[in-house]
Amino acid sequence: xxxxxxxxxxxxxxxxxxxxxxxxxxxxxxxxxxxxxxxxxxxxxxxxxxxxxxxxxxxxxxxxxxxxxxxxxxxxxxxxxxxxxxxxxxxxxxxxxxxxxxxxxxxxxxxxxxxxxxxxxxxxxxxxxxxxxxxxxxxxxxxxxxxxxxxxxxxxxxxxxxxxxxxxxxxxxxxxxxxxxxxxxxxxxxxxxxxxxxxxxxxxxxxxxxxxxxxxxxxxxxxxxxxxxxxxxxxxxxxxxxxxxxxxxxxxxxxxxxxxxxxxxxxxxxxxxxxxxxxxxxxxxxxxxxxxxxxxxxxxxxxxxxxxxxxxx
Amino acid sequence: xxxxxxxxxxxxxxxxxxxxxxxxxxxxxxxxxxxxxxxxxxxxxxxxxxxxxxxxxxxxxxxxxxxxxxxxxxxxxxxxxxxxxxxxxxxxxxxxxxxxxxxxxxxxxxxxxxxxxxxxxxxxxxxxxxxxxxxxxxxxxxxxxxxxxxxxxxxxxxxxxxxxxxxxxxxxxxxxxxxxxxxxxxxxxxxxxxxxxxxxxxxxxxxxxxxxxxxxxxxxxxxxxxxxxxxxxxxxxxxxxxxxxxxxxxxxxxxxxxxxxxxxxxxxxxxxxxxxxxxxxxxxxxxxxxxxxxxxxxxxxxxxxxxxxxxxx
Numbered sequence: 001x002x003x004x005x006x007x008x009x010x011x012x013x014x015x016x017x018x019x020x021x022x023x024x025x026x027x028x029x030x031x032x033x034x035x036x037x038x039x040x041x042x043x044x045x046x047x048x049x050x051x052x053x054x055x056x057x058x059x060x061x062x063x064x065x066x067x068x069x070x071x072x073x074x075x076x077x078x079x080x081x082x083x084x085x086x087x088x089x090x091x092x093x094x095x096x097x098x099x100x101x102x103x104x105x106x107x108x109x110x111x112x113x114x115x116x117x118x119x120x121x122x123x124x125x126x127x128x129x130x131x132x133x134x135x136x137x138x139x140x141x142x143x144x145x146x147x148x149x150x151x152x153x154x155x156x157x158x159x160x161x162x163x164x165x166x167x168x169x170x171x172x173x174x175x176x177x178x179x180x181x182x183x184x185x186x187x188x189x190x191x192x193x194x195x196x197x198x199x200x201x202x203x204x205x206x207x208x209x210x211x212x213x214x215x216x217x218x219x220x221x222x223x224x225x226x227x228x229x230x231x232x233x234x235x236x237x238x239x240x241x242x243x244x245x246x247x248x249x250x251x252x253x254x255x256x257x258x259x260x261x262x263x264x265x266x267x268x269x270x271x272x273x274x275x276x277x278x279x280x281x282x283x284x285x286x287x288x289x290x291x292x293x294x295x296x297x298x299x300x301x302x303x304x305x306x307x308x309x310x311x312x313x
Numbered sequence: 314x315x316x317x318x319x320x321x322x323x324x325x326x327x328x329x330x331x332x333x334x335x336x337x338x339x340x341x342x343x344x345x346x347x348x349x350x351x352x353x354x355x356x357x358x359x360x361x362x363x364x365x366x367x368x369x370x371x372x373x374x375x376x377x378x379x380x381x382x383x384x385x386x387x388x389x390x391x392x393x394x395x396x397x398x399x400x401x402x403x404x405x406x407x408x409x410x411x412x413x414x415x416x417x418x419x420x421x422x423x424x425x426x427x428x429x430x431x432x433x434x435x436x437x438x439x440x441x442x443x444x445x446x447x448x449x450x451x452x453x454x455x456x457x458x459x460x461x462x463x464x465x466x467x468x469x470x471x472x473x474x475x476x477x478x479x480x481x482x483x484x485x486x487x488x489x490x491x492x493x494x495x496x497x498x499x500x501x502x503x504x505x506x507x508x509x510x511x512x513x514x515x516x517x518x519x520x521x522x523x524x525x526x527x528x529x530x531x532x533x534x535x536x537x538x539x540x541x542x543x544x545x546x547x548x549x550x551x552x553x554x555x556x557x558x559x560x561x562x563x564x565x566x567x568x569x570x571x572x573x574x575x576x577x578x579x580x581x582x583x584x585x586x587x588x589x590x591x592x593x594x595x596x597x598x599x600x601x602x603x604x605x606x607x608x609x610x611x612x613x614x615x616x617x618x619x620x621x622x623x624x625x626x
Contacts (some may be wrong), residue, residue: 156568160600168596255469287473
């Protein structure tokens, strides 16, 4: 029986790596820079070198390693095939799992989308622990998502399952999202979206607000809400309306036990929850209303923990 | 190895039963009335008697029967527990699968929600054949739904997976849906919803329409669309907007290979598809846009075929 697994979480700037026990404890974690030069051709070799070096450094028997899981910023299908990753400068479709496995001397490798993999981490060791049907929503610069059904990721037919940030939630929106559509959930529920809503609110009213003299960030917006700033609370209401309503639709489709909210916005604390819950309860179908809404607990480690889980039964 | 399975589709007026081969061919199908007197206490005994009689009549060896699957008009969890069924006058929570199994001399019984079970039928033998990830949407008096992932029903944590008819798609609607909320998809995409949209359109314009002299039904509305009736086409556009947009949201969550549309409205023919597809393409996230939209092919047999499939591996 294997004792260890590697978890790898690839971002556009750095790659987070972890050596974990198969019970889910992090033995060691470290980072390497992401080299996106030359179409990102060094990304996988750099990762493989780092993993192979760690195996040597720790004197680990390769037979004790279950494998390596890797989370990537792009759509990855159930076989480990990625179809482009803009942030890594990858502009082709290829099997990441197969390629990395070869570089790791035949070690079992599984690949997944980074948001899906983070969801798997949270359901294994984080806020979703003990649940089987969970939807994770990552509220960062954008909004990502991952759907866990019966303990496993729903990858989707073309690797785009859980693309919750790009649900069009306001079809009459005229401002474009990065994806090309208008009215995507991430235009209202991401950190960027919150700042946009805040600017609109500041521009359309003359009301006093402590935010008029501070840097406009989602973090400061929630701090102002904690201090009872009326203008900030109006922004929080809008955020909560779109996200709570959006979650109610997801609940009607999947009827999950729990939603787990991650990403930078979630770290502003429990202050965000009532605004979401109020609207969720208002719009959700009664048969799906028992779903809990929790904040993620693994922070930046969710990705590498979930990646490792992919190769652990 | 078993040769046969029973499929049972329970409605508020009649119960459809089928004896199927385990390859999915219907050997015989028949109906019995649904006796909802006395809190519907006779529903399961009547079904059991009909199945037991059929086994005797056909001289089938019980060892050749894989089991009996039953679809029910209410939320059924993964263990076969139903939590009330208004149309059957069942007002309590109990394990239908266990109770029916006892009445059938210990035969394996599995129970599911009727819309979910119909989806399983279509993915096994109907329009979804060959696909693993499918969402079925039943456009009847109401709108039902069933989500198939990796060939299996997503029941949901509380038996309410696939409650697509009650996704709130127009949060500013003031007219109530039967479920108590306002703005549910079924208020615009069901046969009833189409008639409502049609009445609104007739009332708010003086335009000529062949529908002014005909019975107001979804069927007649689509016939008028086929004849190029401008007012009917406006109603079709509204129907297509809500349903196409709604499907785009479901696609973003699940990334299915195919949507299968069933129920009475789907039987008006391919005329309904362009109105839905146009809006689906407009609002769907590009990574999820390859999902096909097809019409169901099994008609009223989907339920009993899918019910039988529940007990066949």
